[in-house]
Amino acid sequence: MEFERSDIMKKLNAKEALDLLLKDVIVTRSDLEKSENRWVKHCIYVAIAAGRIADKLGLDVDYAISLGYVHDIGRKISHPNHTIAGYKYMIESGYPDEARSCLTHSFIDNNIYYTAGGIPHGQDRFDYMNNFLQSTTLTPYDNIVQMCDLFCLETGFTTVERRLLDITRRKGVYSNSEMHFSKTMELKKRLEKQMGCSLYDLFPEITQESLDMADMEREELINILKENRTEEKGPILGKKY
Ligand SMILES: [Fe+2]
Numbered sequence: 101m102e103f104e105r106s107d108i109m110k111k112l113n114a115k116e117a118l119d120l121l122l123k124d125v126i127v128t129r130s131d132l133e134k135s136e137n138r139w140v141k142h143c144i145y146v147a148i149a150a151g152r153i154a155d156k157l158g159l160d161v162d163y164a165i166s167l168g169y170v171h172d173i174g175r176k177i178s179h180p181n182h183t184i185a186g187y188k189y190m191i192e193s194g195y196p197d198e199a200r201s202c203l204t205h206s207f208i209d210n211n212i213y214y215t216a217g218g219i220p221h222g223q224d225r226f227d228y229m230n231n232f233l234q235s236t237t238l239t240p241y242d243n244i245v246q247m248c249d250l251f252c253l254e255t256g257f258t259t260v261e262r263r264l265l266d267i268t269r270r271k272g273v274y275s276n277s278e279m280h281f282s283k284t285m286e287l288k289k290r291l292e293k294q295m296g297c298s299l300y301d302l303f304p305e306i307t308q309e310s311l312d313m314a315d316m317e318r319e320e321l322i323n324i325l326k327e328n329r330t331e332e333k334g335p336i337l338g339k340k341y
Pocket of ligand 1: 142146171172249
């Protein structure tokens with residue numbers, strides 16, 4: 101699926117996306133090893149993963165790689181508010197279409213409730229993001245980057261099960277955590293059906309130990325989510341979902 105795009109609008113390619121990602125952050129190779137730049141390596145792995153999935157789906161590989169590179173680009177400006185910061189940065193850089201991945205990558209199927217670590221804080225921020233997500237038509241590229249964000253670390257690829265368990269242990273359980281987990285696994289199944297293979301078949305770098313542990317870690321995650329069920333809605337009071 102291609103977006104509507106005016107002829108004068110630039111389409112981001114992978115080389116430009118990588119240049120944008122590294123600009124002002126990675127000047128020498130040693131900058132890539134700095135702990136504050138771990139997110140850059142994560143973006144590189146998301147880009148690689150997005151390209152492989154797009155290839156399997158017969159989509160535009162270069163475009164998927166580009167979106168992977170820039171999805172967390174807002175971390176140049178602000179870690180806590182990297183989604184909106186990245187969106188604005190991409191628009192200012194002349195790529196309004198690709199700016200979408202900065203805002204859509206954390207929300208499965210572009211639904212603001214299907215996100216890890218609790219829904220966005222602050223009513224204004226919530227409204228801004230929710231309005232964007234609701235007025236943006238979901239594309240396969242959004243889904244690909246959303247999936248990749250949930251198994252790509254700064255050190256490489258892992259299982260979705262291990263990644264979600266780790267996020268839950270670090271960030272805790274929120275009212276939307278069970279929903280996010282089930283929507284993530286739904287997306288994984290949907291992509292696997294479209295690809296005709298397991299997601300992990302595309303990533304032989306994932307260790308056998310990780311694959312062997314996936315079922316057990318999924319069960320552990322389900323138990324943590326059940327045991328810590330909460331009705332606390334955070335800043336979004338009275339919203340049922
Ligand atoms: Fe990310």
